[in-house]
Amino acid sequence: MKQSQLFTKTRKEAPADETARNAELLIKGGFIHKEMAGVYSFLPLGLRVIEKLETIIRSEMNAIGGTEMRTSAIQVKDVWEKSNRWDDEVVDVWFKTSLKNGGEVGLSFTNEEAYSNIMKQYIHSYKDLPAYPYDFKTIFRNETRAKSGIMRGREFYWKALYSFSKDDAQHQEFYEKSKQAYKNIFQKAGIGHVTYLTFASGGSFSPFSHEFQTITGAGEDTIYIDESKGIAVNQEVYTDEVLATLGLSKDTLVEHRAVEVGNIFSLGTKFSAPFDLKYTNESGESVLVTMGSYGIGLGRLMGTIVEVLSDDKGIIWPESVAPFRVHLLALGESENVAKEAQATYDMLKDAGIEVLFDDRGGVSAGEKFADADLLGMPYRIVVSERSLKDNGAEVKKRTEERGTNVPFTDLIAHLNPNA
Amino acid sequence: MKQSQLFTKTRKEAPADETARNAELLIKGGFIHKEMAGVYSFLPLGLRVIEKLETIIRSEMNAIGGTEMRTSAIQVKDVWEKSNRWDDEVVDVWFKTSLKNGGEVGLSFTNEEAYSNIMKQYIHSYKDLPAYPYDFKTIFRNETRAKSGIMRGREFYWKALYSFSKDDAQHQEFYEKSKQAYKNIFQKAGIGHVTYLTFASGGSFSPFSHEFQTITGAGEDTIYIDESKGIAVNQEVYTDEVLATLGLSKDTLVEHRAVEVGNIFSLGTKFSAPFDLKYTNESGESVLVTMGSYGIGLGRLMGTIVEVLSDDKGIIWPESVAPFRVHLLALGESENVAKEAQATYDMLKDAGIEVLFDDRGGVSAGEKFADADLLGMPYRIVVSERSLKDNGAEVKKRTEERGTNVPFTDLIAHLNPNA
Numbered sequence: 001m002k003q004s005q006l007f008t009k010t011r012k013e014a015p016a017d018e019t020a021r022n023a024e025l026l027i028k029g030g031f032i033h034k035e036m037a038g039v040y041s042f043l044p045l046g047l048r049v050i051e052k053l054e055t056i057i058r059s060e061m062n063a064i065g066g067t068e069m070r071t072s073a074i075q076v077k078d079v080w081e082k083s084n085r086w087d088d089e090v091v092d093v094w095f096k097t098s099l100k101n102g103g104e105v106g107l108s109f110t111n112e113e114a115y116s117n118i119m120k121q122y123i124h125s126y127k128d129l130p131a132y133p134y135d136f137k138t139i140f141r142n143e144t145r146a147k148s149g150i151m152r153g154r155e156f157y158w159k160a161l162y163s164f165s166k167d168d169a170q171h172q173e174f175y176e177k178s179k180q181a182y183k184n185i186f187q188k189a190g191i192g193h194v195t196y197l198t199f200a201s202g203g204s205f206s207p208f209s210h211e212f213q214t215i216t217g218a219g220e221d222t223i224y225i226d227e228s229k230g231i232a233v234n235q236e237v238y239t240d241e242v243l244a245t246l247g248l249s250k251d252t253l254v255e256h257r258a259v260e261v262g263n264i265f266s267l268g269t270k271f272s273a274p275f276d277l278k279y280t281n282e283s284g285e286s287v288l289v290t291m292g293s294y295g296i297g298l299g300r301l302m303g304t305i306v307e308v309l310s311d312d313k314g315i316i317w318p319e320s321v322a323p324f325r326v327h328l329l330a331l332g333e334s335e336n337v338a339k340e341a342q343a344t345y346d347m348l349k350d351a352g353i354e355v356l357f358d359d360r361g362g363v364s365a366g367e368k369f370a371d372a373d374l375l376g377m378p379y380r381i382v383v384s385e386r387s388l389k390d391n392g393a394e395v396k397k398r399t400e401e402r403g404t405n406v407p408f409t410d411l412i413a414h415l416n417p418n419a
Numbered sequence: 420m421k422q423s424q425l426f427t428k429t430r431k432e433a434p435a436d437e438t439a440r441n442a443e444l445l446i447k448g449g450f451i452h453k454e455m456a457g458v459y460s461f462l463p464l465g466l467r468v469i470e471k472l473e474t475i476i477r478s479e480m481n482a483i484g485g486t487e488m489r490t491s492a493i494q495v496k497d498v499w500e501k502s503n504r505w506d507d508e509v510v511d512v513w514f515k516t517s518l519k520n521g522g523e524v525g526l527s528f529t530n531e532e533a534y535s536n537i538m539k540q541y542i543h544s545y546k547d548l549p550a551y552p553y554d555f556k557t558i559f560r561n562e563t564r565a566k567s568g569i570m571r572g573r574e575f576y577w578k579a580l581y582s583f584s585k586d587d588a589q590h591q592e593f594y595e596k597s598k599q600a601y602k603n604i605f606q607k608a609g610i611g612h613v614t615y616l617t618f619a620s621g622g623s624f625s626p627f628s629h630e631f632q633t634i635t636g637a638g639e640d641t642i643y644i645d646e647s648k649g650i651a652v653n654q655e656v657y658t659d660e661v662l663a664t665l666g667l668s669k670d671t672l673v674e675h676r677a678v679e680v681g682n683i684f685s686l687g688t689k690f691s692a693p694f695d696l697k698y699t700n701e702s703g704e705s706v707l708v709t710m711g712s713y714g715i716g717l718g719r720l721m722g723t724i725v726e727v728l729s730d731d732k733g734i735i736w737p738e739s740v741a742p743f744r745v746h747l748l749a750l751g752e753s754e755n756v757a758k759e760a761q762a763t764y765d766m767l768k769d770a771g772i773e774v775l776f777d778d779r780g781g782v783s784a785g786e787k788f789a790d791a792d793l794l795g796m797p798y799r800i801v802v803s804e805r806s807l808k809d810n811g812a813e814v815k816k817r818t819e820e821r822g823t824n825v826p827f828t829d830l831i832a833h834l835n836p837n838a
Contacts, residue, residue, distance in 0.1 A: 068466060
């Protein structure tokens, strides 16, 4: 994409009320637009990141047997009364609204009830199990403390999968697979090295749930990491008894601030019971379905990546989620530079490389460099009078201090050494 | 995908309150789930149709210079007060809801204000124009007559593009391009032959808007078609004066019921004025931006396809939007059939052909045939003891009465004759 055609521009300042570093950088870069606290629109560059995260997550969910669908945002009172979660006294994050012709509806703050209600139509026999439907969907939560940029939203985009299994054994088999899928997701998203499977509070049906916590000062949670075992314990269950159960010792645990980027939860029959979601087993008996939930907020994940992978100049996107792999800069106003930069743009595109081309006239080299650092594409490629003397371009990774001159004839091989 | 792994099943009956044919067929087929009147969840098969429509529309929008982004559902009072569309007395389809910590917000029923507000940050000079941002997004409308299945929803998924141009000439150039893009979309979606560019009421800034109306008895509009010119006039502007302006005569116009599947609208400065959305032109003067809007509802489009392309047995999906191109049926319980059907499934998948494989045991041939007709994939391929006698499968298009036996060795070439 040519930057002259991208309508967004970088800004020197974020809104004064924006204190979260992730939102500050994302607003300055023109990735997002703040509508109000906890509500953001995704501008073209930001949407590209969300879509790459979505592709990574979808691929891992499909690999463990997930089937994608899309539930409605509007939720019906009758359905939520079954599980006793309609009442605002019970759930304090509902957004409710009224129908013109009478009656109240809610906006999805989570999906257990919607899924249990739908699946009740389709699950009758053991032959119908297991089932792993999932959703990418906009979720609404009436948060009073929407203050962490895109990490705690009143409106956010998430993935939620629900597992429907015959019994605990079938459930556990999938639950273990989902742990690996989640690890793969955070690895692919570039934050695997600072993300830990974390034991957190469970419920009536399991002693623990599992969170994926990423170390960052911007996090709202405190966790205790055992580096050698690669696992952590959330403060909420950090007791002598729990540590003994998990075979962990306070001596080897290190305290960190962290943000929860995903969670998986064994629900047992908590939701199948109120919905009377039963199946007939091989012996002809009627049995409640065993459920689990598996969530990831894509905005929060994007914000976490920015918190973890940025420096004082801007964002440092991992290749897997960068809006573009290459930021191509044409420096100076000479016709020759413009011509060669355009040829380089065409060559990169023809090689299937995603490239943002800063073809803007009347913008200084300093401004273009500063924009490239702020926007944070993995590779910066500069075509200038100087680079043309060597019949090439200067290639610099966002993580490198200095670039290297690469002849045009070697450029694609330099970027795709294994192709 | 194997049908044994698809958790949805066909149903004999749609909900008693569902009178619209599109929703009736889509619910029976397990494409959608009715949450309440005007609110539907998309089950796996239905989501696949929506995604194919989205891909068709995205490709046409990008081809005319569109840039995708995603605005929030939650809308802020201040922004809508500028254009005087916050008040429920002015706009009667708002869903409003309250923040926990005070204040009211609305849910997007359209996008002019959100876009004008965002673009005001980025449009300053003639160099910033034109710009063509667009959105795929869930839209909320507090309809009292949500009764046409997925064709008039309280919640629906749409595409809206807004054009920002320097002047009317630049606007008209894009407006004409958008007409062609819309024609391409409906052609690709399989309803081009019954869809007409229709003159409808304009506004202060243009004598007409343009709708794309598809002939169907399920439509809520009445249009008058001039078949030879390939255009139509909406009843709302069907006057002698308008016909004279358009060079049309009542003698050649034929009345039809139709549904509006898309519309394009010249907005002039209706929204740029209240937002003071101006740019500095080449002469240094400050000028209001000229806008246009371009919408398509994807659920309505899907519903229209079903209304137009179905028979008494079920849906007849066009290849371009079918959830799967091929429905492969294994008939009978013999091991040999199961083995050969599985081999056929693998062969089709390896050739990149999307296939739904009815591998279910204990289901009669009659039921499998009825399901295939209801679900409406373009090709039905049957592997049975009989077809195996000729070492092949029976291939039948959904639109054909009878199938043809095709040897396994010719199957891919039969489906992809030009490959």
